[in-house]
Amino acid sequence: LAAKKQHxxxxxxxxxxxxxxxxxxxxxxFDVACVExxxxxxxxxxxxxxIPSKALLNNSHLYHQxxxxxxxxxxDINGDVAINxxxxxxxxxxxxxxxxxxxxxxxxxxxxxxxxxxxSFESENSIxxxxxxxxEGSIKEETLxxxxxxxxxxxxxxxxxxxxKIDEERIVSSTGALxxxxxxxxxxxIGGGIIGLEMGSVYSRLGSKxxxxxxxxKIGATMDNEVATTTQKFLKKQGFDxxxxxxxxxxxxxxEIVNIEVENVKSGKxxxxxxxxxxVAVGRRPYVQGLNCExxxxxxxxxxxxxxxxQFNTKYPHIKxxxxxxxGPMLAHKAEEEGxxxxxxxxxxxxxxxxxxIPSVMYSHPEVAWVGKTEEQLKEDGISYKIGKFPFMANxxxxxxxxxxxxxxxxxxxxxxxxxxxxxxxxxxxxMIAEAGLALEYGASAEDxxxxxxxxxxxxxxxxxxxxxxFSKSINF
Ligand code: FAD
Numbered sequence: 401l402a403a404k405k406q407h408x409x410x411x412x413x414x415x416x417x418x419x420x421x422x423x424x425x426x427x428x429x430f431d432v433a434c435v436e437x438x439x440x441x442x443x444x445x446x447x448x449x450x451i452p453s454k455a456l457l458n459n460s461h462l463y464h465q466x467x468x469x470x471x472x473x474x475x476d477i478n479g480d481v482a483i484n485x486x487x488x489x490x491x492x493x494x495x496x497x498x499x500x501x502x503x504x505x506x507x508x509x510x511x512x513x514x515x516x517x518x519x520s521f522e523s524e525n526s527i528x529x530x531x532x533x534x535x536e537g538s539i540k541e542e543t544l545x546x547x548x549x550x551x552x553x554x555x556x557x558x559x560x561x562x563x564x565k566i567d568e569e570r571i572v573s574s575t576g577a578l579x580x581x582x583x584x585x586x587x588x589x590i591g592g593g594i595i596g597l598e599m600g601s602v603y604s605r606l607g608s609k610x611x612x613x614x615x616x617x618k619i620g621a622t623m624d625n626e627v628a629t630t631t632q633k634f635l636k637k638q639g640f641d642x643x644x645x646x647x648x649x650x651x652x653x654x655x656e657i658v659n660i661e662v663e664n665v666k667s668g669k670x671x672x673x674x675x676x677x678x679x680v681a682v683g684r685r686p687y688v689q690g691l692n693c694e695x696x697x698x699x700x701x702x703x704x705x706x707x708x709x710x711q712f713n714t715k716y717p718h719i720k721x722x723x724x725x726x727x728g729p730m731l732a733h734k735a736e737e738e739g740x741x742x743x744x745x746x747x748x749x750x751x752x753x754x755x756x757x758i759p760s761v762m763y764s765h766p767e768v769a770w771v772g773k774t775e776e777q778l779k780e781d782g783i784s785y786k787i788g789k790f791p792f793m794a795n796x797x798x799x800x801x802x803x804x805x806x807x808x809x810x811x812x813x814x815x816x817x818x819x820x821x822x823x824x825x826x827x828x829x830x831x832m833i834a835e836a837g838l839a840l841e842y843g844a845s846a847e848d849x850x851x852x853x854x855x856x857x858x859x860x861x862x863x864x865x866x867x868x869x870x871f872s873k874s875i876n877f
Contacts, residue, residue, distance in 0.1 A: 402528065402544040405513075407433040409746065410527050410547035412519040412691065415443020416732040417723030418553030419503050421739030426510040428747045433545055434512055435519035435527060437690075439535030441503035442496075443555050444684075444724070445732040448575045451499055453595075455492035456578065456602045457763050464605035473802065483606055485581060492578070515539055520692040524716055525550075549718045549746055552706060553739065554691055556684040556724035561590060563650060564680060570653045571678045574599060580677065584608050588660055588675035590648050592619035594762045596681035597635065601764045604639055611641040611673060613648055613662050622760065624774035624823045627809065631768050631825055634805055643671075651678055686725040711751070712742045720745070734758050757840045761830035766792075766806045769833035772821030772840050773811060784814035788846060788870025790862045792826045794877040797857040803827045808866035810846060817845040817871045828859050835863055846870040 409425050411418045414436035422434040440447055467481045507514045517529040517539040527550065529543045558573040560566065568576035577599045583606040589596045592614030600610040612619070619635075619642065620628040632642060649661040649670070660673040686704040693700075698714050699707035705726050712720040720742045723735030734753075741751030759771040778785045788810040792798035806826030812819055822836030839849050849867040854860050865874040 402542040404544045404546065405433070406546045407431050407513065408547065409433070409549045409551065409743075410435065410519075410545045411551040411553055412527060413443060413553035413555055413723070413725075414438075414441040414503065414514070415553060415555045415723060415735060416445045417555070417735030417739045418443065418551065419507075419739075420736040421551055421553065421722065421743050422512045423506055423510050424740050425743045425746070426512045428743060430743070430746070432512050433515060433547075434507065435515045435517060435529050435545070437516075437518040437532050437535075439516045439532070439537060440500040441507070441514070442500040443553075445735075446496060446500050446503070448578060450732050452492045452496050452578045453574070453598055453602075454763055455495050456488070457598060457765075459488060459491060460602045460605040461765055469802075483583065485583065489579065489581070515543065515545070517543070518690055519545075520690055521696055522692075524696055524719065550720070551712075551739075551742055552688075552691070552693070552714075552719065552721045552725060553723045553735070554687050554725050555735075556730055557687045558680075559683045559685045561648070561651075561680045561682055564590075564648075564678075565653075566680060567653065570656070570658050570676070571651065571680065573680055577603075577677075577679045577681075584676035586611070586675045587677050587679065588613065588658065588673055589679045589681055590651075591679075591681035591683070592616070592642065592644070593621050593681060593683065594760070596679060598763055599679055599681065600640060601635070601638075604635075609641070610639065611643065611675070613643045613646050613660070613673075615645070615647050615665065617645045619644070620762065620768070622774070623762075623768065624770060624809070624821075625776055627768060627770065627823045627825050630806065631762070631764070634766060634825070635764065651680075684724065684730050688725060711745050712738065728755060729758055729760070731758065731760070754841060757837055759833045759837055761833065763830060766803070766826045767829035768825045769829035770821070770823040771833055771836050772819065774821060774823065775811060778811060778820060783820070785811050785820060786814050786817070786870055787811060788866045788868065788874075790866035790869055790874055790877055792859070792862055794874075795857075795859060795862040795865075796876075797859050797861070798827060800857065801827065808832075808862045810863075810866045810870045812846045812867075812870045817847060819844055819846060819849065819867075822863070822866075824863070826859070826862070832860055832863055835860060847872075 408430040409432045411434045425432040522528040527545045531538045587608040604610045645665045651660040658678040706721045722738035724730045737753045744751035762768040791807045793804045798804045809823040811821040846867040854864045
C-alpha cells in the first residue's frame with residue numbers, strides 16, 4: 401500500500417518553471433510539494449542547459465582571449481596557455497552542483513516539500529510518486545500525493561534526428577556536447593540555432609574546426625535578418641564554416657569518425673563531410689513520458705505540447721501547465737514567469753505574462769540579444785517603423801575594452817515613436833537587453849529612453865544613442 405500525503409498544490413518537475421512556482425506558492429501560503437525524477441533540482445536549465453553551457457562559454461572565452469588576444473593588450477604570457485579539459489569540465493560541474501543544491505536550500509527555507517521520484521497521475525486529484533533507482537535522496541517507497549491543485553512542469557527533451565543514432569560520444573546531443581572529454585579536431589553541428597551556435601563557439605575557441613549545417617537559408621531562427629547576417633559574419637571570422645540551405649541526408653559513426661551526407665536544398669548538390677564529433681541540435685520537444693496524462697485525457701497538440709487556455713488550465717481548471725511542455729518559446733525565464741503567474745492565478749484569480757516581451761539571448765561572442773518585433777515581423781504586420789542604429793565602434797567603453805564588434809538596432813513606431821523592438825549584437829548584449837524589456841513593458845518612446853541619463857563610459861550608452869538616432873540624430877556617430 402502506498403504511503404499517502406496531502407498538499408494544497410503538487411508540482412511535477414523542479415526545472416525553472418516548477419521550482420519557481422513551488423517557492424512562490426509557499427510564499428503565498430500554500431502547502432506545496434514538488435516532485436522531481438532527476439533528483440537534483442533545476443531541470444534542464446541548471447543541469448544540462450543554460451548554466452553548464454554558460455560556464456563553458458565563459459571559460460572558453462577567457463582561454464581564447466588569453467591565448468590570442470593578450471599580446472595587443474600588453475599582457476605577455478610566459479609559457480603556454482593550455483586547456484586542462486578535466487578541470488575545465490570540473491569548473492562547470494561545480495557551478496551546477498552549487499546552484500542545484502541552492503534550490504534545495506531555498507525549498508527548505510520556504511517550506512516546500514521535495515519528493516525525489518517519478519510522478520504520474522493516479523487520478524485527477526492525485527500524483528503517484530515512485531522511487532527512482534540511482535538518484536541520491538530518492539524516496540524509499542511509493543507515495544501517493546493527494547492535491548487540490550496540480551501544476552505540470554515536466555519540460556522538454558532533445559528532438560531526435562530521424563535515422564541518426566545519438567551515442568553521446570561521437571554523435572552527441574547538447575547534453576553530450578557539455579561533457580566532451582577531449583576537444584574534437586572537427587566538430588560538425590546539425591542546426592544553426594542558439595544551442596548549436598553556443599556549443600560551436602565553445603569548441604571553436606578551444607581549437608575545433610566547426611562546420612554548421614542548417615536547413616534554413618539563415619542562422620539564428622527567429623533573429624532579425626540583419627542581426628543574423630552580421631552574427632554569421634562574426635562567427636565566420638572566428639573560423640566557423642556554414643552550410644546554409646543544406647539538409648543532412650544521413651550521418652553514421654564509423655569507429656572514431658562520423659560520416660555525414662548533406663544536400664543543398666536548392667541545387668540538390670550532394671556533399672560528404674567527415675567529423676570527429678557530430679552535434680545534433682535541431683531543437684527540443686515537450687516531455688510527458690511516464691506522466692500518464694493520457695489517463696486523464698489531457699489534450700496534446702501536433703507538436704506534443706499540452707494544450708492550455710490563457711490561464712494555463714487544461715480541461716481541468718485545477719490542473720495547470722507551464723514551461724517548455726506547453727506553448728511558447730522554450731526559455732527558462734519564460735517558464736519562470738509562467739510559474740509565478742500560474743500560482744498567482746490560484747491565489748488571486750489573476751496573473752500576468754507579457755508574451756510580447758520575452759527576451760532571447762545567444763551567449764556567443766559578441767552576444768546577440770533581442771526583444772519585441774523584428775523588422776521582418778513589422779513588415780508582415782504592415783506597421784510603419786523607423787530604425788535607430790548605433791555601432792559599438794563608436795562607444796567609448798567598447799573601445800577601451802577593445803571589443804567593438806556589433807551594433808544596437810532600435811525599431812520604433814513611425815508615428816508614435818514608441819519602442820517596438822530592440823536587437824543588439826555586441827559585447828554584453830544579454831545584460832543590456834533588460835533595459836529594452838523595461839522600456840517595452842512601460843510603453844516608452846525612443847525619446848523617453850534617450851532622455852534617461854546613462855552612466856559614462858558604459859556599453860549601455862550605445863542603447864541610448866541608438867534610441868536617439870531612431871527619432872533624431874546620435875551624438876557620437
Ligand atoms: P525543464 O527545465 O526541462 O524541467 C523539467 C523537469 O521535470 C526536469 O528536471 C525533469 O526531470 C522533470 N520531470 C519530467 N517528467 C517528470 C515526472 N514524470 N516526474 C518527475 N519529474 C519529472 N534557456 C534560457 O532561457 N537561456 C539559456 O541560456 C538556455 N540555454 C540552454 C542551453 C541548452 C544546452 C539547453 C538544452 C537548453 C537551454 N535553455 C536555455 C532552455 C531551458 O533550459 C529551458 O527552457 C528550461 O529549462 C525549461 O524549464 P521547464 O521548467 O519548463 O522544464
